[in-house]
Amino acid sequence: MKNKEIAGKFLEIAHLLEIKGENSFKIRSYEKAAETIESLDHDIKDDYISGNLEELDGIGKGIAAKISEYLSAGKITKLEELRKEIPRGLLEMLKVPGLGPAKIRLIHKELGIKTMRGLDIAARRGELAALSGLGEKSAANILRGLEIASRLDGRLLMSTAENMADDFLEVIRKDKSCRAALACGSVRRGCETVGDIDLLAVSETPEKIIDTFVKIDGVEKVTSSGPTKASVYSTGDVQIDLRVVAPASFGAAMLYFTGSKEHNIALRKCASAMGCTLNEYALSDQKSGEYRAGETEKDVYKRLGLDYIPPELRENRGEIEQASRHALPSLIEAKDIKGDLHLHSVYSDGAVEIRGLAARASELGYEWIGSCDHSMSLTIARGLSVKNLMKKKKEIESLNKTSRVRILFGAEVDILSDGSLDYPDEILKELDVCLGAVHAVFNQSPEVLNKRIMRAMDNPYLDVLAHPTARLIGKRPPLALDMEKVTAKAAEKNIILEVNAFPDRRDLKEEHIRMALAKGVMLSLGSDSHALHHMDNMRYGLMNLRRAGCGKRDVLNTRTAAELSKIISSRRRKANGYSA
DNA sequence: GCCGTTTTCGGCCCGACTGTTTTCAGTCG
Numbered sequence: 001m002k003n004k005e006i007a008g009k010f011l012e013i014a015h016l017l018e019i020k021g022e023n024s025f026k027i028r029s030y031e032k033a034a035e036t037i038e039s040l041d042h043d044i045k046d047d048y049i050s051g052n053l054e055e056l057d058g059i060g061k062g063i064a065a066k067i068s069e070y071l072s073a074g075k076i077t078k079l080e081e082l083r084k085e086i087p088r089g090l091l092e093m094l095k096v097p098g099l100g101p102a103k104i105r106l107i108h109k110e111l112g113i114k115t116m117r118g119l120d121i122a123a124r125r126g127e128l129a130a131l132s133g134l135g136e137k138s139a140a141n142i143l144r145g146l147e148i149a150s151r152l153d154g155r156l157l158m159s160t161a162e163n164m165a166d167d168f169l170e171v172i173r174k175d176k177s178c179r180a181a182l183a184c185g186s187v188r189r190g191c192e193t194v195g196d197i198d199l200l201a202v203s204e205t206p207e208k209i210i211d212t213f214v215k216i217d218g219v220e221k222v223t224s225s226g227p228t229k230a231s232v233y234s235t236g237d238v239q240i241d242l243r244v245v246a247p248a249s250f251g252a253a254m255l256y257f258t259g260s261k262e263h264n265i266a267l268r269k270c271a272s273a274m275g276c277t278l279n280e281y282a283l284s285d286q287k288s289g290e291y292r293a294g295e296t297e298k299d300v301y302k303r304l305g306l307d308y309i310p311p312e313l314r315e316n317r318g319e320i321e322q323a324s325r326h327a328l329p330s331l332i333e334a335k336d337i338k339g340d341l342h343l344h345s346v347y348s349d350g351a352v353e354i355r356g357l358a359a360r361a362s363e364l365g366y367e368w369i370g371s372c373d374h375s376m377s378l379t380i381a382r383g384l385s386v387k388n389l390m391k392k393k394k395e396i397e398s399l400n401k402t403s404r405v406r407i408l409f410g411a412e413v414d415i416l417s418d419g420s421l422d423y424p425d426e427i428l429k430e431l432d433v434c435l436g437a438v439h440a441v442f443n444q445s446p447e448v449l450n451k452r453i454m455r456a457m458d459n460p461y462l463d464v465l466a467h468p469t470a471r472l473i474g475k476r477p478p479l480a481l482d483m484e485k486v487t488a489k490a491a492e493k494n495i496i497l498e499v500n501a502f503p504d505r506r507d508l509k510e511e512h513i514r515m516a517l518a519k520g521v522m523l524s525l526g527s528d529s530h531a532l533h534h535m536d537n538m539r540y541g542l543m544n545l546r547r548a549g550c551g552k553r554d555v556l557n558t559r560t561a562a563e564l565s566k567i568i569s570s571r572r573r574k575a576n577g578y579s580a
Numbered sequence: 581g582c583c584g585t586t587t588t589c590g591g592c593c594c595g596a597c598t599g600t601t602t603t604c605a606g607t608c609g
Binding site: 024102226231 | 581594596597609
C-alpha cells in the first residue's frame with residue numbers, strides 16, 4: 001500500500017510551495033489531499049484502477065493526475081521540478097521555531113543561504129539582524145530556534161508530557177482566581193508523543209493567572225506573554241503554552257486548544273455552512289454576532305448538529321461526518337477494563353510478588369490478572385526454567401484459593417530466532433495464557449523475520465502476540481514486519497494481538513490496531529508492569545485503542561475471567577484442529 | 581488546487597502576540 005508514501009509526497013509539495021510563497025489556499029489543498037490519502041481505510045490504488053480518484057474528498061483533477069502519475073511512473077514531475085528549484089536545506093529550516101516561509105525566503109534571497117549550517121553561521125555573525133524586516137530580536141530568536149531544532153529532534157513521550165503538564169497545572173490551580181485548568185492539545189488527544197504542551201485555564205482575571213504561570217519554577221524563558229496568553233520554555237526546552245478564557249468560553253476554548261488543527265478547520269467549515277462562526281470564544285451568528293454556544297464542548301457540537309466527539313478521535317479522519325449521522329464508534333473506556341494480561345513478578349525481572357500484583361489489581365477494580373514472566377532463554381531478565389515455572393504454578397494455585405482477583409498462570413514466552421517458542425508444547429499446554437514475544441535477534445532480514453513470526457503464530461499454544469513490533473519509541477525502530485500479513489494470520493488463527501501499554505512501547509500502534517480491527521482480530525491490553533506503579537500505565541494502551549476507534553467488545557480485557565478462559569480454550573481447540 | 585443550497589468564479593478558519601514599523605506582516609496554534 002502506497003497511501004502513506006503518496007501523502008508524504010503531497011506534504012512535501014505543500015512545504016516547498018510554502019517556501020516559494022505560493023497562494024496559501026493552494027498549499028492547503030495539497031495538505032488536505034495528503035490528509036485524505038493518509039486516512040483512507042483502503043489502498044488508494046483501488047480508486048486509481050477504478051478511476052474514482054476525483055471522488056475522494058479534496059482531490060480534484062490536478063491532484064488526481066499527480067497520483068496517477070506516481071502510481072504509473074513512480075514519480076511526480078511537479079515535485080521533481082520543485083526540488084530542483086528549492087534547496088533542500090530551506091525545507092529543513094521550516095522546523096526552526098520562529099522561522100517561517102517568509103523569513104526563510106528573505107534570508108535565502110538576500111544572503112544566498114541554503115543550508116542550516118549556513119544559517120547558523122550567518123546568525124552567529126549577526127548578518128540576519130541587518131536584513132530589512134528583521135532586527136536584533138528576530139535574529140536572537142532564530143539563533144535560539146536553531147539550537148532547539150538541533151537538540152529537540154524528537155518529541156516527548158506522552159507520559160513525560162503529562163507529568164510536566166501536571167506540575168504546571170498544580171501551581172496554576174492553586175491560584176485563587178483559577179476556576180479550572182487542564183491540558184489540551186495532543187496530550188488530551190492521547191497521542192503517542194507530544195511536541196509542545198498546551199494548557200487552558202478559566203478565570204475572570206486572566207492577567208493574574210498568566211503572571212503566576214510565567215513565574216513558575218522551571219520556566220527557563222518566557223517567549224511571549226500577553227493579557228490572555230503566554231508561551232514559555234521549561235526545563236529541557238519544552239514549550240508550554242497557556243491560554244486563559246472566561247467561563248462562558250470554556251467549551252469553545254477547549255475545542256480550539258485540543259485540536260487537532262485539521263479537526264478545528266473542519267468544524268469551522270461546518271459552522272460557516274450554517275451561517276455561524278466558531279472561534280475560541282464561542283459559536284456565534286455570523287451576522288448578528290449572537291452567542292449560540294461555548295460554555296461546554298457538548299453544547300458546541302450539539303449546535304453544530306453533531307454528536308460529541310471524544311478528543312482521541314479529533315483528527316479529521318471522518319469523525320465529523322460520522323458524528324453528523326450518529327455513527328461514531330462507542331469507544332472502550334477505562335471502567336470497562338476487568339484485568340491486566342501482562343504482569344511480571346519477582347519470579348523473573350519484576351519487582352513485586354504475585355500477591356502484591358493481585359492486591360493492586362483489586363484496588364484498581366480488576367477481576368483478574370495474567371501473571372506472565374519471561375521464559376528461560378531470556379537469561380538477562382531472569383527467565384524462568386521449567387522447574388521454576390512449575391513452582392510458580394503451584395503458588396498461583398494456592399493464591400487463587402483466597403485471592404479476590406483471579407490470577408491466570410501465564411508466561412511471556414520468547415519467540416526464538418527460528419520462530420519456535422521457548423518452552424516445549426507440553427509445558428505451554430499447562431499455561432492458562434501464553435504470550436509470545438520477540439526480545440532478541442532484531443536484525444534479521446525482513447524475509448527471515450516475517451517467516452519467524454509466521455512460524456510462531458502457527459504454534460497452537462500461542463494465544464497472544466505481545467508487543468508485536470517490539471519498537472521502543474525514540475530508541476528502537478519497529479521490526480520490519482508485514483503487518484497486513486501478521487494481522488491476517490492473527491485473524492486466521494484466532495490469535496490475540498496485544499496493545500502493550502508501556503509508555504515507550506504503545507505497540508500495536510493505532511494504525512495497526514485499525515488494521516487488526518478491520519479483520520476482526522481480538523486485541524488485549526497489557527501494562528507489561530515490572531513494578532507496582534507500572535500498573536497505572538494501562539491508560540497509555542487505552543489511548544491507542546481509543547484513537548483507533550476501538551470498542552469494548554474488541555478487547556479481551558473487558559471480559560470476565562470465565563469468558564476469557566473460554567475464549568482461549570476455544571481458540572486452542574480450533575488451532576489444534578488446524579494443525580492436526 | 582478544490583469546490584458548488586450565493587455553483588464554473590471567487591471564495592477558501594480564526595485570533596493572539598511579536599517585532600519592526602508607524603499600521604501591519606509574520607508566526608503560531
